[in-house]
Every structure is written in C-alpha cells, then in structure tokens.
Amino acid sequence: MQDFFADYRNVILALHIISFISWMAGLLYLPRLFVYHSTAETGSQMSETFKIMERRLLKAIIDPAMIATWTFGLLLLWSQGFAQLAQGWMIAKLVCVLVLSGVHGMYAGNVRRFAKDANEKPPNYFRFLNEAPTLLMIIIVVLVIVVGR
Numbered sequence: 001m002q003d004f005f006a007d008y009r010n011v012i013l014a015l016h017i018i019s020f021i022s023w024m025a026g027l028l029y030l031p032r033l034f035v036y037h038s039t040a041e042t043g044s045q046m047s048e049t050f051k052i053m054e055r056r057l058l059k060a061i062i063d064p065a066m067i068a069t070w071t072f073g074l075l076l077l078w079s080q081g082f083a084q085l086a087q088g089w090m091i092a093k094l095v096c097v098l099v100l101s102g103v104h105g106m107y108a109g110n111v112r113r114f115a116k117d118a119n120e121k122p123p124n125y126f127r128f129l130n131e132a133p134t135l136l137m138i139i140i141v142v143l144v145i146v147v148g149r
Helices: 002-007 009-039 045-079 088-115 123-129 131-147
Strands: none
Touching: 002 009, 002 045, 009 045, 009 088, 009 123, 009 131, 045 088, 088 131, 123 131
16 A cells, blocks of 8 residues: 555645645635724624635635645655654654644634634734735745755
C-alpha cells in the first residue's frame, strides 16, 4: 500500500497544495467577514446575512480544506516512511500547521459567538487576528521551499 502512495506522490502533493490554498483562502477571508459583522447591528438583516456567510464558509470550505490538507500531508509523510520527521524543517512546519489548526479552531469559536450574538470584540481585533494565518503561511512555505529542498 505504501508503494501505491509513493507511485502517486505527485498527485497527492498536488492535492495537498490545492487543499492548503483553499484552507488559507478561507482563513484569510473569514476574519474580514468578522470585521464587517462586528460593525453590523445585532439582529439586523446584515448581521443575519454575515452569520450565514460565516457558517457556510467554515463548514463548506475551511473545515473540508483543513481535513484534506492534513490527510494529504500525512499521506505524503507515510509514503516516504516518515523519514522527513527526522529533519528540523519538517518538525517546524508541523508545529506551524498545528498552530494554524489552532487559529482555525479559534475562528470556529468566533463563528459560534457571532451566531449567538455574543461577540464582544471590536473590528480592530479581527483585523489583527487576520495576520496570524498570513504569517504562518509565509513561514510554512519558506520552510518547505527554501529550507526543505
């Protein structure tokens, strides 16, 4: 079975990169929705629209993309016998992906708070929060392309 995945490494790698791009797109867009939602009046049509947009973005794009990113990434590691886990860049990348997964979880919590009309954070909080996935993405890409090759 491991040989099968090794034979299709490039396909798995492509799917991993596509999944990561999709995950990042959602993680970069969702905080922008939070910025606008935090300025909408509670109970307004705009607020209710943002709730739908946030939930759909999370459930239809971000969650599946994260699962696919992890799945294809672990398949890549497994196809190579987990040998890369002995390399520092891969450990650092995995730590960054774990932190990115934590950011994802924090965003999901914000979606739940907005759905309950319980947000207490100002727009600037979400503007600042939007920088975390950007920074992590830069670190991950540099680790893989510059350090890992």
